[in-house]
Amino acid sequence: MKTSPNKSIERLSMYRRLLRESENEGTENVYSHDLADAAGCTAAQVRRDLMLVGCSGNPKTGYQVKGLINCICNLLDTPEGDSVALVGFGNLGKALLPFFAKHHKKLVITATFDSNPKKIGEISNGCECYSMESLKKVISEKNIKIAILTVPAEVAQEVAEQLIEANIQGILNFVPIPLQLKNNIIVENMHVEIALEKVAYLTRAANTITD
Amino acid sequence: MKTSPNKSIERLSMYRRLLRESENEGTENVYSHDLADAAGCTAAQVRRDLMLVGCSGNPKTGYQVKGLINCICNLLDTPEGDSVALVGFGNLGKALLPFFAKHHKKLVITATFDSNPKKIGEISNGCECYSMESLKKVISEKNIKIAILTVPAEVAQEVAEQLIEANIQGILNFVPIPLQLKNNIIVENMHVEIALEKVAYLTRAANTITD
Numbered sequence: 001m002k003t004s005p006n007k008s009i010e011r012l013s014m015y016r017r018l019l020r021e022s023e024n025e026g027t028e029n030v031y032s033h034d035l036a037d038a039a040g041c042t043a044a045q046v047r048r049d050l051m052l053v054g055c056s057g058n059p060k061t062g063y064q065v066k067g068l069i070n071c072i073c074n075l076l077d078t079p080e081g082d083s084v085a086l087v088g089f090g091n092l093g094k095a096l097l098p099f100f101a102k103h104h105k106k107l108v109i110t111a112t113f114d115s116n117p118k119k120i121g122e123i124s125n126g127c128e129c130y131s132m133e134s135l136k137k138v139i140s141e142k143n144i145k146i147a148i149l150t151v152p153a154e155v156a157q158e159v160a161e162q163l164i165e166a167n168i169q170g171i172l173n174f175v176p177i178p179l180q181l182k183n184n185i186i187v188e189n190m191h192v193e194i195a196l197e198k199v200a201y202l203t204r205a206a207n208t209i210t211d
Numbered sequence: 212m213k214t215s216p217n218k219s220i221e222r223l224s225m226y227r228r229l230l231r232e233s234e235n236e237g238t239e240n241v242y243s244h245d246l247a248d249a250a251g252c253t254a255a256q257v258r259r260d261l262m263l264v265g266c267s268g269n270p271k272t273g274y275q276v277k278g279l280i281n282c283i284c285n286l287l288d289t290p291e292g293d294s295v296a297l298v299g300f301g302n303l304g305k306a307l308l309p310f311f312a313k314h315h316k317k318l319v320i321t322a323t324f325d326s327n328p329k330k331i332g333e334i335s336n337g338c339e340c341y342s343m344e345s346l347k348k349v350i351s352e353k354n355i356k357i358a359i360l361t362v363p364a365e366v367a368q369e370v371a372e373q374l375i376e377a378n379i380q381g382i383l384n385f386v387p388i389p390l391q392l393k394n395n396i397i398v399e400n401m402h403v404e405i406a407l408e409k410v411a412y413l414t415r416a417a418n419t420i421t422d
Contacts, residue, residue: 076412169418
């Protein structure tokens with residue numbers, strides 16, 4: 001299997017969301033330019049991305065919404081879904097849990113971890129909070145390969161290393177520090193603070209140019 | 212003022228975080244390669260980025276930590292700071308509020324908004340929750356130019372348009388749909404669901420290649 005380019009994967013995930021909305025509204029067919037308008041890219045890009053999932057449209061009727069969703073699901077999901085660990089059960093972790101413990105069908109948080117003894121044993125959204133000491137055991141038992149990291153910055157690198165030792169292979173990192181990990185580990189950063197600082201800077205810069 | 216490239220702004224924000232940690236640990240000087248190692252980029256890139264903020268190091272002693280932090284602050288912050296609106300006061304909004312209402316000195320959430328009447332008037336982290344009807348008035352009174360958007364997907368486009376009408380110029384968008392806005396509006400997307408789907412896919416793809 002050839003790894004599709006990262007940006008295509010992001011767009012396919014976005015198309016699927018948009019297609020599911022269209023399906024809910026009763027739409028049966030879409031054209032590449034409809035999807036391109038909604039996703040903010042070009043129709044040619046949509047067609048290239050959809051070729052990755054083995055779907056080609058009909059020039060007259062476009063793509064079948066239901067068929068297209070299935071094709072994207074076949075690429076992005078596994079039939080049985082993936083278990084996810086949420087590491088750091090503070091405010092942000094608690095905000096993310098309901099969505100990925102209940103609403104997302106294929107990426108399901110099945111264990112949360114925290115270093116605060118008061119939180120251990122707490123069950124939230126059907127999910128137990130475990131101690132950091134039991135990380136390796138629980139991750140192995142539940143066959144978890146992916147983790148969401150929402151711990152304080154001071155301990156993030158150390159916890160990330162523990163995750164790798166526990167055989168975690170992909171991390172969604174909310175901690176605003178760059179993790180220093182082996183190249184074969186997939187890390188996707190969600191740096192909220194950095195993103196907001198960038199928005200603030202660019203907003204000001206745009207004003208200065210307009211002035 | 213010339214707009215610096217987006218990626219440099221992200222890196223400068225990251226360097227500042229790392230430099231503040233070094234300062235707290237009592238470090239007075241750093242070399243570009245130290246910063247590059249910590250930030251996961253090259254020393255040449257660090258030097259180019261730091262030239263943007265008008266800082267050049269000494270080949271023997273490197274950069275002065277304190278001076279460098281000040282230079283980056285001069286570019287990224289305004290002396291008086293920026294007010295930020297948090298629109299959508301659900302779980303995610305509540306998780307983001309404490310950080311930007313109290314800990315961040317220059318980007319301060321000064322108003323939250325929600326459509327749920329029960330939340331209106333609630334004061335959390337020193338910040339009042341206002342109704343969507345008072346959006347324009349409060350944003351104008353508080354001279355807010357930046358918003359964090361954490362509303363449900365169904366209403367995101369409509370709320371984003373209301374924000375633009377209220378003269379918001381930059382949006383940090385947590386809603387996993389692409390906003391269709393005029394080109395002069397700065398939008399930075401934080402699509403958690405899409406990012407986690409990408410981590411899951413890439414983790415699986417890496418395994419398939421290794422097998």
